[in-house]
Amino acid sequence: DVQMTQSPSNLAASPGESVSINCKASKSISKYLAWYQQKPGKANKLLIYSGSTLQSGTPSRFSGSGSGTDFTLTIRNLEPEDFGLYYCQQHNEYPPTFGAGTKLELK
Amino acid sequence: QVTLKESGPGILQPSQTLSLTCSFSGFSLSTYGMCVGWIRQSSGKGLEWLANIWWNDDKYYNPSLKNRLTISKDTSNNQAFLKITNMDTADTATYYCARGRGTFDYWGQGVMVTVSS
Numbered sequence: 001d002v003q004m005t006q007s008p009s010n011l012a013a014s015p016g017e018s019v020s021i022n023c024k025a026s027k028s029i030s031k032y033l034a035w036y037q038q039k040p041g042k043a044n045k046l047l048i049y050s051g052s053t054l055q056s057g058t059p060s061r062f063s064g065s066g067s068g069t070d071f072t073l074t075i076r077n078l079e080p081e082d083f084g085l086y087y088c089q090q091h092n093e094y095p096p097t098f099g100a101g102t103k104l105e106l107k
Numbered sequence: 108q109v110t111l112k113e114s115g116p117g118i119l120q121p122s123q124t125l126s127l128t129c130s131f132s133g134f135s136l137s138t139y140g141m142c143v144g145w146i147r148q149s150s151g152k153g154l155e156w157l158a159n160i161w162w163n164d165d166k167y168y169n170p171s172l173k174n175r176l177t178i179s180k181d182t183s184n185n186q187a188f189l190k191i192t193n194m195d196t197a198d199t200a201t202y203y204c205a206r207g208r209g210t211f212d213y214w215g216q217g218v219m220v221t222v223s224s
Contacts, residue, residue, distance in 0.1 A: 034210040036211075046211060049209075089211075095170065099153065101153050
């Protein structure tokens, strides 16, 4: 299985700031990396797939980059609704595997 | 509008079989390229993919649990199912179904399943 290592585990920031979350795959997954947001009481939300393609409805302040083994999710100009948990997932091969998550908290 | 909703027993005893139902609307599992998957999340832990079923009845399972999993579908009633045999306390988790084609673009809210004697 492809192991996905996410960092940092926790991140504190203020509205208006920019943050980056990293995801590293144990082997090359080409561009096939997705990012999800998880918030209490809400369905998980697909933000980005194939490394950098924004899912319909994802605000443009979100961006994804990377290929091979190293990927980054960047959120610019944080909004209050952006705070929550973020997970990466490789969708290059079976079984799909997820990172352990990054908790983005209000500073 | 795509929606999915999971249902299950809530609580069961060790060694029992878990049966989960995913009822969905807004898409059909008979449509070319469509897929429904099951993913679980233990309390305070990350997401673990369990199984996928495709429009053509192809099925994929997590190798770590493969012998215990059975995924199926009822296209006419827009439902997908997952059975997990020989449940253990370690299987206590929230179980999600999601529409997927590699990535999972719509998720249900999840159903909590507790395994306890």
